[in-house]
Amino acid sequence: MKLYPILVVLTILTIGCKDKPKPVVKSIPRPTVSNDGNRITFPDTVMMRSFTTEPAHSEVIRTDFSAPGHVAAMVLKSTENPAERLVLFDEPSLSENYTAILQHRINIQTERGNLGRVKDLQAHGAASGKEVIEAQTQLANEQAAIISDEATLKLAGFDPEELRRARPNTILVVCEIPENQFGMIKKGLPCTLNFTSFPNERFVGRIDNVNDYVDNTTRQIKLRISVPNPDGRLKAGMFATVGFGVTEGKFMTVSRDAVVTVQGRDYVFVKTGPQAIERRELQLGQQRQDRVVVLGGLRENEPVTVVNTLQLKGLSFGY
Template identity: 80%
Template sequence: MKLYSILLLALLATACKEKPKPVVQSIPRPEISADGSKITFPDSVMIRAFTTQAARASAIRTDFSAPGHVAAMVVRSVENPSERLVLFDEPGLSNNYTAILQHRINIQMERGNLERVRDLQAHGAASGKEVIEAQTQLANEEAAIISDEATLKLAGFDPKELRQAAPNTILVVCEIPENQFGSIRKGLVCTLNFTAFPNEKFMGRIDNVNDYVDNTTRQIKLRISVANPDGRLKAGMFATVQFGIAEGNAMTVSRDAIVTVQGSDYVFVQTGHKTIERRAVQLGQQRDDRVVVQGGLTDNDQVVVENVMQLKGLSFGY
C-alpha cells in the first residue's frame, strides 16, 4: 500500500510539471533602404525567385502591315509603244490624268502662240489686246492643270512619276497610321500578299509618300510599285502590305520587367548575390514583348523579369 502511494505521488508530480513551450523562429525578411531603392535579402536562396535577364543592345525591327489595293496599272500603248497608258480603278482618276496630258499639250501650244503674238506686236502686226488674250489662254491652261494634278495627288499619285513609270507595273495604294510614319521612307522594300493569290508573296517598293495626313483618319497614303510582267495582277485587286523595317541597334528589356509608379518607369537590377536595386529608366517604343530602353541601363545589367510586382511592393511600400 505504501509503495502504491509513492508511485501515485510520483505520477501526479510528473503530470503537474509545466510542459515546455515550443520555440518560434522568426522568418527572415529582406532589408529595405530608406528610399526603397535597394533591397538586400537575408540569403541567396530567397533571391532565386527573381529570375533575371542580361540587358544587351541588339538589332530591332518594326513589323506591321496595312491593307491596300491596286489603284492603277501601267502598260505600253499599242498605237505608240514609247508612250505609257495608266489604267486606274476609278474612272474619275482616268479623266484627271487624261486631262493633265491634254493640258500639257495645250500649254505648249499656248506658250508658242504667246511668243508668236509678242513677236508680231514687236513688229507692229499685233495689238496689245491680242497679247493679253494669248496670256489669258495660257494662264487658264496652267490653272486647269494644277486642279487636276491636286486631285491625283490626293489619291496618292504624282503625275510626273506616272509619266515615267515602268510599263508592266501595278501601283498599289495603302494607308498607314500617323504613328508609323517615322519608320517609312521612299524606296523602302515591302512584301505584298494579294487576296487572289493567297499562297504567293510579291515584292514592291514605296515610290511615293503623300504630303498630308488625313484629318479624320490620321492616315497617310503610300504608293507602292510592283512588277507585273505576266499581267496577272489587275486594277482593283486587294492586298495586304507588310513592312519590315530595321531600326539599328538598341537596348531592350522584357515588358514584364517594367513597373510604373506616378508616371515614372522603373526596372529592378540584381547587383549582388543578395542585392537588388531599383533603377529609373527612360523608355522608347514597344516591339512585340520588348521595350526599347533609351537610358538608365548599361550593357549586361541583370534585369529582373519574374515576380517583379513583389519587388515593387517591397520597394515602394505597397
C-alpha cells in the first residue's frame, strides 16, 4: 500500500520528461564578404556597433619629406667644342650611351645630306633607285640606334636634350620618391641637399626632371635635381639626402588606427550603409602624430572605421 504514492510520482515525472521539448540550437549569423573582399555586409546593425567610425576631414597641417639621392653626373664645358657639354656619369655605361647619342646625331646629319645628294643625282639620271634605297636604309639605321640609346638614358633619369643644354659646373642628383608622394612634387620645385662629405653644409637645388614612369617593383619615381657646383667640390657618386621643403596647406587626414597595410598597399574601411562596409585603397602622405595625410582614395566626411580594423582586415583578405 505504501508503494502506490511513489509509483504515482514516478509516473508523473516520466510523463513530464517526455513532454518537455528539446532546445533548438540556432546558427550564429555571420557577415557576408564579396568574392574580391571589397565589400562586407553584416546581418544586422548590432554587429556593426563594434566598428566605430569617424569622418575623414581636411585640416591645415605642415608636411615635409626627404629622400636619399646620389650625384649621378657632373656637367662641364667641353674644351674642344664649347657648344657641347662634357658629362661625367657615375656609371661608365651611361657615358657610353651619351657619347653614342652624340655620334648618332652627327651620323644622322651626314646620312640626311647623303640621301639628299643621292636623290638629286637620281633626278638627273646619275644614280639608281638602289642607291637611294641604300641611303634611306643607312639613315633609318642611325635613327633606330639613337632611339635605343636615348631610352637607356631616360630610364636612368636623364633627358639627352636637357643634358646638351645643362649649365656647366653643375651636378645632377638622382633620387627616388614613393609613388604616394608624387602628388606633392613638380618640376621646378626647390629643394635642399645635405651631402655625406659635407655634413655641416646645405646646398640648394631645383627639380628639373620627373621621370615618365613608375618602377613596377619598387613603386618609386626618379627625380633629377640640378645643383650649382662652381668650385667643383661635389663629385659624381657622392651620396646626399634631399629635403623637399615644408609645405603648409589644407590636407585630408585619417586616424592612423584606421589604416591597414597589405603587401605594401594601404587600405581603410568605409561605412557605406547601415550594415555595409567597403574596403578602400589609399594613397598616403606623411604621418603627423596620430593622423595620416590622404593624397587620394577618399572623399571629404566619408565615415572611416577606426576601431577593430584588424577584424575587418581578416574578413576582407581572408586571414
